[in-house]
Amino acid sequence: MRVFSGIQPTGVLHLGNYFGAVRRWVELQEQAQCLYCVVDYHALTNEATGPDELRDAWRGLILDLMACGIDPERSIVFRQSDVPEHTELCWILGCVTSFGDLARMTQFKEKSKEQVFINASLFYYPVLQAADILLYLADRVPVGEDQVQHLELSRRIARRFNSRFGELFPEPEAVVGQGARVMSFADPSRKMSKSAGPEHYIGVNEPEEDILRKVKAGVTDPGLTPGQEMSPGVANLFSILELVAPPDIVSQFREQHSEGGLLYRDLKQALFQQLMEELAPVRRRRAELESSVDLDELMMAGAHRAREIAEPVLAEVRTRVGLA
Numbered sequence: 001m002r003v004f005s006g007i008q009p010t011g012v013l014h015l016g017n018y019f020g021a022v023r024r025w026v027e028l029q030e031q032a033q034c035l036y037c038v039v040d041y042h043a044l045t046n047e048a049t050g051p052d053e054l055r056d057a058w059r060g061l062i063l064d065l066m067a068c069g070i071d072p073e074r075s076i077v078f079r080q081s082d083v084p085e086h087t088e089l090c091w092i093l094g095c096v097t098s099f100g101d102l103a104r105m106t107q108f109k110e111k112s113k114e115q116v117f118i119n120a121s122l123f124y125y126p127v128l129q130a131a132d133i134l135l136y137l138a139d140r141v142p143v144g145e146d147q148v149q150h151l152e153l154s155r156r157i158a159r160r161f162n163s164r165f166g167e168l169f170p171e172p173e174a175v176v177g178q179g180a181r182v183m184s185f186a187d188p189s190r191k192m193s194k195s196a197g198p199e200h201y202i203g204v205n206e207p208e209e210d211i212l213r214k215v216k217a218g219v220t221d222p223g224l225t226p227g228q229e230m231s232p233g234v235a236n237l238f239s240i241l242e243l244v245a246p247p248d249i250v251s252q253f254r255e256q257h258s259e260g261g262l263l264y265r266d267l268k269q270a271l272f273q274q275l276m277e278e279l280a281p282v283r284r285r286r287a288e289l290e291s292s293v294d295l296d297e298l299m300m301a302g303a304h305r306a307r308e309i310a311e312p313v314l315a316e317v318r319t320r321v322g323l324a
């Protein structure tokens with residue numbers, strides 16, 4: 001089994017990334033060979049990412065990932081743009097990708113609504129993502145729920161390549177776990193993400209008082225009569241609590257809620273405390289790593305290990321399609 005996943009270097013690591021993907025990435029290191037890639041080319045499709053920001057973002061992200069428990073000795077941790085095979089394979093895979101499939105991608109439709117200038121790479125984004133994965137013949141891809149459609153497309157691309165040029169790529173499977181969908185506290189109808197602004201995400205390494213403020217400001221409801229369905233904001237608080245608190249604490253709050261006696265203030269306070277407990281070791285390690293890691297060296301080593309896998313696969317692809 002080989003695991004591949006990617007994360008965009010766009011600012012800080014937030015709870016959505018942490019619970020939706022990274023926590024699982026850490027676990028998977030025990031079970032498989034894992035490749036974790038900082039997808040800087042993907043980040044370029046976002047018009048809000050400026051050069052200085054991009055330069056800084058990958059450094060912070062690597063430290064965040066290591067603080068969460070990603071071990072660059074055990075896993076292959078690298079930057080997408082350090083391995084040119086990604087973009088080479090991307091072009092070839094584009095030739096077995098349906099235009100209609102790309103036009104149907106939800107993420108493309110949503111992102112192109114947010115941007116003034118809709119760049120062609122935003123449209124092509126899922127092809128590069130397929131190349132990321134297939135280049136390593138990866139079969140498992142731990143991602144948040146929003147990436148399931150892209151993974152399905154990667155499978156279709158693999159299948160189309162295999163049927164035209166002969167069996168080569170395994171069909172990669174999305175691994176979507178509990179916690180795959182953390183919503184914004186300020187607007188629980190949308191996914192927690194950086195694009196909506198700082199009130200819409202909670203950074204893993206944010207100052208404690210900011211986290212407290214954002215949790216307290218979380219949208220709830222004016223109180224429900226017993227038996228009424230939970231509002232999205234409260235459901236979000238509960239689902240995060242479930243990820244960080246012991247089951248008896250969660251069921252206690254659930255009971256209070258269903259009886260109509262729950263004070264959301266208490267729920268938020270408990271959530272904040274449990275969350276800080278979960279994040280404490282990560283936050284401590286992050287501060288230590290800052291001064292002790294040579295990131296440039298680390299990235300060079302990571303890219304070298306990645307290319308050891310990527311080069312022969314791309315060579316085989318070139319042969320299959322007739323370029324070599």
Ligand code: TRP
Nearest residue numbers: 004005006007008039042129132
């Ligand atoms: N599109 C993914 C996201 O936004 C990031 C990504 C790029 C990725 N390439 C990947 C994830 C390959 C998994 C595998 O989260």
